[in-house]
Amino acid sequence: MKVTTGREETEEVLAIRLPGEHFGEMSLLEDAPTSANIVAVEDSVLFALDRKVLEQMIAGTSPLALSCIGPS
Numbered sequence: 100m101k102v103t104t105g106r107e108e109t110e111e112v113l114a115i116r117l118p119g120e121h122f123g124e125m126s127l128l129e130d131a132p133t134s135a136n137i138v139a140v141e142d143s144v145l146f147a148l149d150r151k152v153l154e155q156m157i158a159g160t161s162p163l164a165l166s167c168i169g170p171s
Contacts, residue, residue, distance in 0.1 A: 100143065103136045110136075127153060 100116040113135060116122050126133040130150055 101138050101140055103138055104134070 100120075100122065101112050102114040102116060102122060103110040103112055105111055116137070122137055123133055127148065127150055
């Protein structure tokens with residue numbers, strides 16, 4: 100996977116993600132639109148986690164953990 104910014108004709112590669120690496124965590128934690136694009140350069144299998152599911156997973160852990168990701 101390559102992390103890019105800009106349009107296809109002017110894209111800039113910011114990083115390469117290898118199998119098992121993650122991306123999009125800042126958008127998930129900040130509950131904001133992503134600032135980059137992810138482009139698969141080969142067949143890929145992805146796991147998506149949305150904010151509501153993350154909140155449900157953390158809610159059972161501790162109030163402090165949930166407060167770390169900010170307001171819902």
